[in-house]
Amino acid sequence: LAKTTQPISMDSYEGQEVNITCSHNNIATNDYITWYQQFPSQGPRFIIQGYKTKVTNEVASLFIPADRKSSTLSLPRVSLSDTAVYYCLVGDSPYNNNDMRFGAGTRLTVKP
């Protein structure tokens, strides 16, 4: 069963690139990797999803090595508004894979 491990918290400064790594040693062949962002008192918001190699959108990049046992969310040039909790999820769907769950996430604090 795929479980994920992320750092509990990270600090950064405005304008820096932030990389948040998620470990998922038991990822299954059909599993995708998905990242969500959550601001206080709001529901999470989808950021990016990938299966292998690299995925990039207007918000972030997702790097997945060949063995897929980890993944890295990269946020370019963060601003204060990127302060949030970031969740890494691994699985095919919530009802097909019991481990496609939201863990505690990584609390990112961006400082001026």
Add this chain to the structure above:
Amino acid sequence: DGGITQSPKYLFRKEGQNVTLSCEQNLNHDAMYWYRQDPGQGLRLIYYSQIVNDFQKGDIAEGYSVSREKKESFPLTVTSAQKNPTAFYLCASSISGTSGGQREQFFGPGTRLTVL
């Protein structure tokens, strides 16, 4: 304007009372979910529904009940059997399907329930 709505935003109840939280979506999504979030914690899955008139227990279903009589609506009842009901409750929806990757979940604004 498509989206998912939850009401009310804040809810106060006395201990021992049942309370129902509303969740409505006009995204034409088949799947809907209820999560609970405690301070500083991640989201925990309470119930989910893949299709009308069908729903499944998640990880922490005890003390909760749901119904799915319409595609658009998935109300959650917090019963008196739930020992610690004070929490932030989030509803989400997604398109259905079990292959081709995870389906992006769209979340509502949440309901903060406080039991006095």
